[in-house]
Each structure stands twice: as structure tokens, then as C-alpha cells.
Amino acid sequence: MQEKADSKRVPTAEEIEEAQGLCHFVNDSPTAFHSVSSIRARLDNAGFVYLPEGAAWHVEPGSKCYTVRNNSSIIAFKVGAQVSEEQPYHFQVLAAHGDSPALKLKATSEVAGCESYVQLDAEPYGGMLDYTWFDRPLSVAGRLLVRHENRVSSRLVQLDHVARIPSLAIHLDRSQNESFSPHRERDLMPIVSAGLCAPGSFEACLAHVAGVSENDILARDLFLVSSEKASIWGMAHEFISGPRLDDLMCAYVALEAFLAATNPNAILVTCCFDNEEVGSNTKQGAMSTFLADTLQRLSLSLGASKEDYLRALACSMLVSCDNAHAVHPNRSGLYDPHNRCHLNEGIVIKEAANQHYCTDAFSRAALIAILERAGIPYQSFANRSDMAGGSTLGNLSNIQASMHAVDVGCPQLAMHSFSETADVRDVAFARRALEAFLSANVIITGAESIEIDPR
Template identity: 55%
Template sequence: MSDIDHAQGLCEFVDGCPSMFHTTARIARRLVSEGFAELPEGDAWEVVPGGRYFTRRNNSSVIAFAVGKDLCDYHFQVAAAHGDSPCFKVKSAAELSGPGDYLRLDVEAYGGMIDHTWLDRPLGIAGRVLVRDGARVESRLFDSAADVALIPSVAIHLNREGGKSPELNRAVDLCALFSAGELGEGSFDRYVAGKLGVDAADVLARDLFLYNRQKACVWGAASEFLSAAKLDDLGCAYAALGGFLAAGVNDAQVNVFACFDNEEVGSNTKQGAMSTFLKDALVRANAALGRSDEDLRRAVSRSFMLSCDNAHACHPNHPEKHDEANRCWLNRGLAIKEAANQHYCSDAFSRAAIAAVLDAAGVPHQTFANRSDMAGGGTLGNLSNTQVSMHGVDVGLPQLAMHSAYETAGARDVELGVDALAAYYRCDLHIDGADSFELR
């Protein structure tokens, strides 16, 4: 595949993932098509050398693993991304009536988005709905697949200062318009039920989110750019999955791909990176292979994680926002991220390890650190390490406008990201404590 093919593949992936539930379902379908067998958490697991498997939790997080055939002194090589992005969640009592005949949706922020970028965009609604079917209640995916809501801004004539720097009250300014009078009280639940082909009384609960339906695209006079909703972190999820599948089974180790939910709200949920999900999957896979708890602890001590979450590319209009020596750029490859406050899990050992892997494969990479007077954000690597401790490094695709309703990255970086992850999974990174490592 060419760099443009990979970029178009990411566009298609993003357009097919309107919520974290759809992202997990799409990844699961891809894994099945590649010959992976699903292991539900509620079933007994059978795992054999050479096998390929995946499991889901909450239908919003997924972990896949490919088991080597020669697991003498084995270890795990993990890459983890997240499938959630900042957006607006529809509240349980969804409707706000008035003023006049208006019908609005009562929403609250999920994560830290750039609020004003959501204004004046036709929006869809997607997520999951719990539906009663006789004595059974089942979860169903929901996607309006149409523009059904919009958050209108206030005209400049009514708010002279707002045009320069809008100050938005999320309880007042960010309610979504759903109807101007054609729809009455109870219409939202009836709309959702109608799309699912059920009675409104049988909709018991829902996790529904507004999403930007503007299509992802590759653009620019030289096709250098890719813009889409949710590039943070579907860009890394796509690259990590692509590299994981391209690498196949590495007989010396167990390759693991994870896509977690809830990173944008702290990861401390049953399906987040701070949960037991990864630990449970590794423990159960190890036991199903007939290995002992001692074997598992030894394997984890030799294991490695790539925490994959996008990085801030140098802004063309505000280079002063970035560290002078440790800034990253579009279309120059994966950024290796570091922070002295350990908001990233990178240290000298792990940075050296991933740099050695990528250098050996001839895959370009770059460095990123925040300005020393800016706190920066955190991600999932160190949070996951509270449950399963292993050497880890934070990496990400460089992008602009992180947490906007529509973000921008480098089109060529998608291929470079897939190549980097494939090189990582193909390599046998043999670790000896924190003293040395060897590429085999």
C-alpha cells in the first residue's frame, strides 16, 4: 500500500467509527476477517501456541493477542491506543423544551474538547442502546447516520465580543437544537426507538453521543494533509492495529494489541487502561497455555509496551507554544514523547529500545516534549502500568488542533505509523531487567 492508500484507509476507518462502541465492533470484525477467534470473558479460554485471539469488555474496549509457536523464555510485546474522543453525551432525560417551540438536547461534556469547534456543525448521534426484548435486555449499536442536531452560535450582532474569543457556558451555550416545532415532547426517545425498530417503552437506557459527521479527507496541493474527527486517538488505533496484523505471529513472544475506552476521562473505569482488563487477559492467556503464575511474572518482567496516543505537531502560527529543541512535525514519522513528571511512561531505557527497533527497520522517528513552563497532558501508559508493570514508552502520530471537532495530521504519517508498529511487533525485543536489551 502507498502512503495515500494508508491515509485513505484511516479516513474510511474514522468515518466508520462514530462512537467507541462502533470502534470496538469494527476492530472485532477486522480481527475475525483475519482469522482471530473471539474469547468472551464469560467463557472458558482455550489458547494454543500459534493461535490468534481477541476479547472485549463493555463492548467499548478490545484486546487481541497473537501467540508464538516457540515460547521458551517468552514475553509480551504490547501496543495500546484508545478509541474514545472528546464529545458531548446525551443525558438520560434528553429533552429541553423551549423557548417557544424549540426542542433541544441536554448534553454534557465527555472529555476536554475545544468547545467552540462544535458550533454550527450538523451533528449525528451514535452509541449503544439497551433494549428490552421479552425477558431479555440486549445492547444494540445506534447510529443516526444523518445530521439530526446542531449547536448554534450567537450572531456577532448579539454578542460583539464573542466573535473574537467566545466564552461558552456548557449548560447554556452548548445545548443541541433538535427541532424547531415539528417534533414534540418525547420525540427523541421515539426517534431512537424508531431507528432501532422497537417501541419507545422498550428502550431502557442509552449511551449516546453527538458526533461530527464531516467526512475525513486527504487534502492539500501536494496531498500532504489528512483531516478528520477523532484523529486523537483513532489515528494511533488504526496504525497500531495495522502494524499488529501486518506483523503476524512472532514465534518468540506474544504480540498484544489493545484499544481502551475512557482515556479522555481518566481511564479509571472497568474497561479503561487503569482497569484489570489487560492484566486479566494476560493472566488468562498464560494459564490457558498451561503456564504457571511464576512463568507469567517472569514474562511480564521481560515485556514492553508502546503507549500510542497522538502528539502535538508544531503549530504553524504559534511555534512559541512548543519546546524549542523537542518539537515534532507532520509527515516525519512517529514522535517519541517524554515528560519529567512521568505523565508519559518513557524513560531512557524505553526510549533507547524503541529507537533501536525503528532505526534497525529504517523507519523515521522524532522526539516530543512540552515546553518546561507548560504542564501538558497525560495518557494511558503509566495508568496501565498500575495493573501490569512493564517497560514502556509513549509514542504518537503528530497532529494539529488536538481535541477539536475536526483535527489535522500528516497524510504520510499514517504509513510511517503502520510501518513503525509492524517493525516493533516483528522484532524480538529481548530485555534483561533494566540493564540491557537485545534485538533478535
């Protein structure tokens, strides 16, 4: 029986505090590079050891470690104290992503616009809701690759509130309220100056913020992102709005659950991948070898064989975490009437016949058994049968490291908008659900049976 949340209850002080933690994480993470930096800081403070991919790994029972690829994807793991060569082990994995739709600056970014304007040349990254980016404060954030003598190193940068894309006045085109479809090459170029800044000012500003010479900036991955801060609002303080809730909300609750969970008989893993919004098929995306490489190296470092590793995968489970579409109050007819989700009612289990979500009956049953035992609310979501749905990272990561998997997410409105909206209480609901999964020792035998806490 599906557990239901008490949707009439206002958020508690503890739930509001947890949602404020999400706000801080979102505000500190304008790009995937910053997301990884934020997660690394939390892990370092919690006593985790960084294992570079290019170094030898030494892992033992009780180890807490993490590794990073491209400075934009990160995987952390905790080895249970009772995991040993003699006792079969398995993985319990959470996966989310740290990238969000944005405007990515091209290599030649600063251009002389019409009249005396200075503009930035950018192209959409991911499935942006284009019209929401007009007349909003924009920052530039990302990484610079900087030369220092014989070394090239990466530096995070952020220029706050330096750009804006102005709308065309309604007086000059009165059809805009009937149909507005921005031309991505012409209309999505923000202004940074009306003539007061000389040519080359943007590059000089980047160099100044990074504390380097302009000539030492060799390359960059820079994005135009929202300058607005995530915040809590509403008459009952029930909403949370801000940029990048898809998927930083799931990345945050997964990290919080991972840090809090204990499971002496399993290897707990949390992943935050880059490039989900553009298909995940990069060296640091969910479709890459990053997860498989990490799990196999971890196994080998524990003294396990390739055979042991493959047996462990067969007994393991992944929870893929990416936000879900809550019912929109003005367009409820666009949702399946029987498999729809709502704000303030708990984590969402997502399923699709086309396998764009990795949920099946076996993985759904495993997660539901855990949630119902813990009394944690959950919901179900499926797209209308006549509408194409999206996809996410669970089924893609399974290409390289195959295990039973289920897709979940936090319900939200305005996905891929400049500013998205979710519910305060769903932060705590999702964190509790993921923590319950990690803390329950889940033993899977093929596709025949599931044991939860058999110890």
C-alpha cells in the first residue's frame, strides 16, 4: 500500500532548516565544476580521503574515500566495517547529476554588437526553457585553464550579475504574447555593456578575478547562469524556488543521506555526474566508464577478484535520482490521470514502458519494501501514453555497470526554467528515503528474491 504524506501539515523548523541547506548548496553550485567543489568540501570535512584516478588506491574495510573525473563528476564510497575477502559484498548506490541547462559561452565570447553594445556569444547547453532567460540577472561561472610556468591548472571563476538578455518591447512586436519562440543565434546574446567597456574588457575581467595575466588563460568552460538565489517562500513557507533544482535537489539529498547512513555489511556509494542534460555520453557522464572503473578498482583494492566484482554487481542496487514533474495547477490535463505526483507528498518512483527510466517491478518492490517498513511517503509517476517522456542517468549508467536499478526524484514545477519550484518538506522526505535505502542491508539473488537486513 502506497505510503502517503500528511499534505496538510506545515513544515517544521527542522524541515525548513534542511531546505535552507539545499538553498546554500544551490547558491554555491552555479556549474557542475562548482557542484563538485561543494561536494568535495563536505566530504573533506567529514574525513573522506581523496583518491586521484591516476594514483594507486589502498582501500580497506571502514574506508571513506572519493574520486573525481574532469573536476565535474564525483563518486564517493564508504566500505562497511564487516566487508572482507571471505564474506561476499555488494554495492548500494545513489546517482544524481550536477549539471543544469544554461548558456555556454563560445571560445570567442566577447563580440561587438549592434551600435555600441558589447555582447557575449553563447549557445544553449541542455533543454532550456528559453523565454524564461529574458530580463533576468546573469552571472558568468565555470573554470579557466591557466598557464603558470610549465604547468597548466584549473581555476574556478564567477562573475556575478554582469549580463542580461533584454526583451523586445511589446510596442515593437505586439505578436509576442501570442507566440514567442526566441531565435537562439540572434535573440539569446546577452549584453554586458552599452559602450562604457572597451573591447577586451570581458577577458580582462576574467583575468582579474582569477588573479592571472590575460595571456595565461589558455582555455575555459564558462556558462551564463542565474544570479538569483534559491529561497523559501509562501504563506506557510512551503515552497522553495531557485535555479538548478533539477538536479541539485537530488544531488544534495543524496549526499546528505550518504553522509548520515551506516551499513557495516555493504559498500555505500554516491555519484554526481556531469553532462546528463546533454545525453551523458562523455568521459565524465553516467554513460562513461567512471562508475564501473571506480567500483572495480575499489573491489581490487579490497583484494577481490574480477569474479568477485561481477558477483557483487549481480547482488547490488542503484537508485537513480533525478527530479520529477509535479502536476501543474493550470495544465493538469497534460499528466496521466492515475500516475501523477504532487508537491509535498514525498519521493517519486518513475517508470516508463520505453525503458527511459530503469524502474521495473523487481526494483520497485525492493524500494517500496524499504520505504513502507520505515513509514516514509512515496508517489508514482508515468507519462501520459500519448506523450514522449524524458530520460535520465539510471539506465545509461547501467550500460557499463549493470545492476538492479530504480528511478526516483523529487516533485517539482517549471523544470528547466530559469527558476524552478519545489516543496520544502520534500527535501526531508527524499533525504529520509535515500538514507533508509542505504542503511537497509539489501541482498539480491538474481531476479528471484530480495532480503532486507538479513543479519
